[in-house]
Amino acid sequence: MSTTTAPANPKVGFVSLGCPKALVDSERILTQLRMEGYDVVSTYQDADVVVVNTCGFIDSAKAESLEVIGEAIKENGKVIVTGCMGVEEGNIRDVHPSVLSVTGPQQYEQVVNAVHEVVPPRQDHNPLIDLVPPQGIKLTPRHYAYLKISEGCNHSCSFCIIPSMRGKLVSRPVGDVLDEAQRLVKAGVKELLVISQDTSAYGVDVKYRTGFWNGAPVKTRMTELCEALSTLGVWVRLHYVYPYPHVDELIPLMAAGKILPYLDIPFQHASPKVLKAMKRPAFEDKTLARIKNWREICPDLIIRSTFIVGFPGETEEDFQYLLDWLTEAQLDRVGCFQYSPVEGAPANDLNLDVVPDDVKQDRWERFMAHQQAISSARLQMRIGREIEVLVDEVDEQGAVGRCFFDAPEIDGNVFIDNGNNLKPGDKVWCKVTDADEYDLWAEQIG
Numbered sequence: 001m002s003t004t005t006a007p008a009n010p011k012v013g014f015v016s017l018g019c020p021k022a023l024v025d026s027e028r029i030l031t032q033l034r035m036e037g038y039d040v041v042s043t044y045q046d047a048d049v050v051v052v053n054t055c056g057f058i059d060s061a062k063a064e065s066l067e068v069i070g071e072a073i074k075e076n077g078k079v080i081v082t083g084c085m086g087v088e089e090g091n092i093r094d095v096h097p098s099v100l101s102v103t104g105p106q107q108y109e110q111v112v113n114a115v116h117e118v119v120p121p122r123q124d125h126n127p128l129i130d131l132v133p134p135q136g137i138k139l140t141p142r143h144y145a146y147l148k149i150s151e152g153c154n155h156s157c158s159f160c161i162i163p164s165m166r167g168k169l170v171s172r173p174v175g176d177v178l179d180e181a182q183r184l185v186k187a188g189v190k191e192l193l194v195i196s197q198d199t200s201a202y203g204v205d206v207k208y209r210t211g212f213w214n215g216a217p218v219k220t221r222m223t224e225l226c227e228a229l230s231t232l233g234v235w236v237r238l239h240y241v242y243p244y245p246h247v248d249e250l251i252p253l254m255a256a257g258k259i260l261p262y263l264d265i266p267f268q269h270a271s272p273k274v275l276k277a278m279k280r281p282a283f284e285d286k287t288l289a290r291i292k293n294w295r296e297i298c299p300d301l302i303i304r305s306t307f308i309v310g311f312p313g314e315t316e317e318d319f320q321y322l323l324d325w326l327t328e329a330q331l332d333r334v335g336c337f338q339y340s341p342v343e344g345a346p347a348n349d350l351n352l353d354v355v356p357d358d359v360k361q362d363r364w365e366r367f368m369a370h371q372q373a374i375s376s377a378r379l380q381m382r383i384g385r386e387i388e389v390l391v392d393e394v395d396e397q398g399a400v401g402r403c404f405f406d407a408p409e410i411d412g413n414v415f416i417d418n419g420n421n422l423k424p425g426d427k428v429w430c431k432v433t434d435a436d437e438y439d440l441w442a443e444q445i446g
Helices: 020-035 059-075 089-095 108-118 162-166 174-186 222-232 245-255 272-278 287-297 316-329 357-380
Strands: 011-016 039-041 049-054 079-083 144-148 191-195 210-213 216-219 235-238 262-264 302-309 333-338 386-395 398-402 414-416 427-435 440-444
Touching (some): 011 020, 020 049, 020 079, 020 108, 020 144, 049 108, 059 079, 079 108, 144 174, 174 191, 174 216, 174 222, 191 222, 216 222, 222 235, 235 262, 245 262, 245 287, 272 316, 287 316, 302 316, 302 357, 333 357, 357 427, 386 440, 414 427
Parallel strands (some): 011 039, 011 049, 049 079, 144 191, 191 235, 302 333, 414 440
Antiparallel strands (some): 386 398, 386 427, 398 414, 427 440
């Protein structure tokens, strides 16, 4: 009796660079490819073609993208490029003329079609029969997932080219967002990280149109979305929240335990003069008063933010204003970048004095030292308190996880000394025993 061997599935290698929004793009592409019968492999050598999802936000990110593209070409030879740097096809092909295809962000269909041209899908694959996890293919661990609620941005910040790359705001239908969230939770996700270019603006483009989910009406608006997500019984964490007035509506939800008491607000600076040059939206002199009011309503509120030092025209007086503002604001988690010009950004045309590189470096170091002291003092206040921890990994030394004030990759960790019995995805109550500038140490209590 003769036997035949089934043809092997075509294999795709995938490299995803940049922010969580790019990661979601990667997940969508991979989900489609898996549904068509492609295998996703972890080495260049095993892949029939390699897709590189690039970042193009700042020059260092572009340099990394070009480097990774070059590595993929060297190791594999068949490379498809997509993502934010894909809008600069000429620059990519100048350095790597052998790339097979270049597309911009969110062009999922074009990427999949490019893969088809290089390595066609198996004709005997039936996506209605072959098994694919209903939540799609995720690049994050099983227990947390990013939930993208919109594409694009309506702002025109002078240092940013995101709107030119990703377009104007386009909100996803609220029913689709909530259906995706529900599928993820059913698949084992314990934490949903809500992301977009401007989470606060969700629904503005559709005039907060009413949609439907599980037979009930839900407005396409951040507050109503959070109310609905809170019914899923998992952590809900908000990222990229501009401090519009309606953000005040979220604080009672946090105080009631419906969503995590965590706000990621990209303030970028505090000096009114610098913020005006940056064309930052939704800034007002009452920000510090609002933060104080938020904390009165929700004492456990954690605020994270990012800042830029060395923006054109920033004086020592402006920088000192920022440091004083940080002292008043007492933010919990803070990142800081030295300004670097981005090709195509309006800031390049500002008639303002350029801050020398050595001054940028000095201000960055002073900023980080100043904020570290604040962060350390705020974490010290957690010692002796009980916190719920979501476990990310376990090794012979114990478990490593995060509590409600730690987003993955960008914030700190909680090290559980007696957590060897745990596994990733577990939620456990712990008592904090120690802290430094960024991390906590804790003992499992339940």
